[in-house]
Amino acid sequence: MNIVVCVKKIPDPEIPPAKFKLDIEAMRVIPPEGIPPVLSPYDAQAVELAIRLKEKNGGTITVLSIDEEGSPKIVRHALSMGADEGIVLTDEAFCDADSFGTADILSRAIKKIGGFDLILCGRQAADWDEGLVGSIIAEKLELPLVTLAEDIELMNDGEYAIKVRRVTLDGYQVFGVPCPAVVTVSNEVGAPRLPSGWGIISASKKDIPVWNAADIEMDTSKLGQKAFRRKLKKLFIPDRKRECEIIEAETTAEAAVKLAERLKDEGWV
Amino acid sequence: MSENKGVLICGEVGDRNVSAVTLELLNAGRIISDKLGESLSLLLIGQDIEKAAQDAITCGADKVYTANGAPFSESLPETHVRTVADVCANIHPRLILLGQTDMGREVAPRLAARLDASVCLDCVKINIDPGTGRLLQSKPVYGGNALAVWESANHFPQIVTLRPRSSEQAEPDNSRKGEIISVKLSTEGTSAKLIETVREELKGISLEEAQVIVAGGGGIGGKEGFEPLHELAQILRGAVGTSRVPCDEGWMPKNLEIGQTGHMVNPGLYIAIGISGAPQHLAGCSGSKCIVAINRDPEAHIFVEADFGIIGNYKEALPPLIDKLKSMLSE
Numbered sequence: 001m002n003i004v005v006c007v008k009k010i011p012d013p014e015i016p017p018a019k020f021k022l023d024i025e026a027m028r029v030i031p032p033e034g035i036p037p038v039l040s041p042y043d044a045q046a047v048e049l050a051i052r053l054k055e056k057n058g059g060t061i062t063v064l065s066i067d068e069e070g071s072p073k074i075v076r077h078a079l080s081m082g083a084d085e086g087i088v089l090t091d092e093a094f095c096d097a098d099s100f101g102t103a104d105i106l107s108r109a110i111k112k113i114g115g116f117d118l119i120l121c122g123r124q125a126a127d128w129d130e131g132l133v134g135s136i137i138a139e140k141l142e143l144p145l146v147t148l149a150e151d152i153e154l155m156n157d158g159e160y161a162i163k164v165r166r167v168t169l170d171g172y173q174v175f176g177v178p179c180p181a182v183v184t185v186s187n188e189v190g191a192p193r194l195p196s197g198w199g200i201i202s203a204s205k206k207d208i209p210v211w212n213a214a215d216i217e218m219d220t221s222k223l224g225q226k227a228f229r230r231k232l233k234k235l236f237i238p239d240r241k242r243e244c245e246i247i248e249a250e251t252t253a254e255a256a257v258k259l260a261e262r263l264k265d266e267g268w269v
Numbered sequence: 270m271s272e273n274k275g276v277l278i279c280g281e282v283g284d285r286n287v288s289a290v291t292l293e294l295l296n297a298g299r300i301i302s303d304k305l306g307e308s309l310s311l312l313l314i315g316q317d318i319e320k321a322a323q324d325a326i327t328c329g330a331d332k333v334y335t336a337n338g339a340p341f342s343e344s345l346p347e348t349h350v351r352t353v354a355d356v357c358a359n360i361h362p363r364l365i366l367l368g369q370t371d372m373g374r375e376v377a378p379r380l381a382a383r384l385d386a387s388v389c390l391d392c393v394k395i396n397i398d399p400g401t402g403r404l405l406q407s408k409p410v411y412g413g414n415a416l417a418v419w420e421s422a423n424h425f426p427q428i429v430t431l432r433p434r435s436s437e438q439a440e441p442d443n444s445r446k447g448e449i450i451s452v453k454l455s456t457e458g459t460s461a462k463l464i465e466t467v468r469e470e471l472k473g474i475s476l477e478e479a480q481v482i483v484a485g486g487g488g489i490g491g492k493e494g495f496e497p498l499h500e501l502a503q504i505l506r507g508a509v510g511t512s513r514v515p516c517d518e519g520w521m522p523k524n525l526e527i528g529q530t531g532h533m534v535n536p537g538l539y540i541a542i543g544i545s546g547a548p549q550h551l552a553g554c555s556g557s558k559c560i561v562a563i564n565r566d567p568e569a570h571i572f573v574e575a576d577f578g579i580i581g582n583y584k585e586a587l588p589p590l591i592d593k594l595k596s597m598l599s600e
Contacts, residue, residue, distance in 0.1 A: 020415070123530075126411075126412060129529070228422060229422055231422065242576055244578045260597060
């Protein structure tokens with residue numbers, strides 16, 4: 001099974017909220033000092049699921065990422081986890097692409113790669129939390145789609161090649177899906193593996209091609225601000241209106257008793 | 270002027286009634302329709318939905334389109350996407366509203382690609398800019414660390430999913446009149462098949478309905494640690510929930526997760542125990558009226574978001590808290 005995984009580089013989403021800073025004027029996030037960007041967690045889980053599939057069934061994994069600076073770092077991280085090939089997409093015209101533009105760029109690159117059975121994306125990127133690109137890729141390539149997957153198994157039942165388990169709010173659904181298909185991956189997949197020592201060494205030796213707009217025959221007039229269907233007007237840190245009353249006491253047990261009384265006084269219990 | 274007019278809500282039916290999220294959409298959609306001076310339509314797909322359709326009219330819909338078919342959870346998403354797209358091809362709405370639910374987050378992106386629409390998922394507020402007449406969409410981003418406001422360009426239709434509990438529910442007004450129009454369910458072009466839908470039934474009160482929620486996080490340390498949380502919840506007639514860590518670690522079932530990737534709740538009282546307060550978790554509970562935090566780490570972000578806090582070990586805090594509440598509540 002040949003799998004393409006689309007991944008994104010984002011500011012580390014695990015930083016403490018106190019370190020999260022915005023440039024209000026420019027409406028963008030100020031990268032936290034000394035904390036490098038990371039592979040978006042849901043995308044790392046997509047890489048993890050791809051590797052589990054490869055371990056069971058063989059095949060190759062190609063990782064694809066758009067990177068403003070053309071840096072191979074995030075792709076190399078995925079290779080060190082166990083992916084086989086990586087491609088970086090970079091072009092001045094790719095900067096600021098919206099979800100439709102991003103899906104267009106990735107779809108063209110996926111077509112150029114060719115020979116794939118499965119395309120995996122994270123359920124959403126943990127920066128703008130849009131949750132759109134995977135679905136739009138499926139529509140553009142006219143492929144079946146299952147979103148929010150927590151597991152994929154081979155099925156080999158006539159036209160249905162894979163069995164995909166989709167997370168729902170109160171349980172799950174199982175779909176039989178023909179390949180090629182697009183699947184977006186949810187956090188229920190569990191923690192992505194850390195790169196192994198050997199993985200890091202072999203990933204560092206791999207050649208990671210860099211493709212630009214011309215390489216994927218992308219009409220760049222369809223990208224950028226003028227193509228946006230909505231424009232960012234304001235970006236701000238919401239005002240937290242709560243003021244915390246810390247219950248002080250000699251011991252935690254005494255504080256707990258005081259808390260019960262305070263909750264009763266205020267009518268919460 | 271564009272030829273796209275009116276607001277279309279893609280609603281959901283549960284137990285023959287319009288779902289809570291759909292009532293919220295009817296309220297939000299009615300406000301926008303009235304500002305625009307245009308009509309509000311609702312599409313319902315399900316079985317035995319005549320009563321729900323009638324209720325939707327009393328709750329603000331001018332027209333209700335009904336399609337007879339399995340509800341979203343029992344059918345292929347493709348049939349719903351196509352049925353919505355067919356209705357849109359007939360009525361050309363300006364705005365299409367869905368809930369940020371299993372259905373909405375699946376249907377909205379596909380529909381957007383198919384209708385070449387603008388789309389914004391998981392909004393907490395929508396409005397029409399009084400100056401420009403354009404649609405404004407407020408959406409939490411960066412896991413809830415920031416809020417973004419987007420303005421739609423003149424690109425129609427515009428699709429928005431609204432986060433559950435971000436709007437009040439529409440109130441019924443029996444004097445309202447409306448029209449119910451039956452439409453065909455589209456079943457063509459479905460290449461996948463649904464093998465099964467499994468609901469993992471929860472015992473007790475659902476998180477959405479609970480007036481008190483006792484939630485545990487990574488600080489609980491294991492499955493056994495949740496026992497006093499269950500006891501506390503029982504005394505307060507509430508429900509137990511979790512942040513993401515206990516679900517990822519397998520201590521608790523994942524359908525108890527509260528947050529961006531789980532349930533959205535707003536009880537009267539929310540007791541967060543051993544929860545650090547990641548924005549992704551707070552996204553699901555920040556609407557609670559009173560938040561209590563119990564955490565060993567005085568620097569934990571949860572204290573910024575709480576009304577009452579205890580800095581200390583929950584194992585020392587919960588037994589006396591339970592005893593005191595028991596005796597107070599039995600008085």
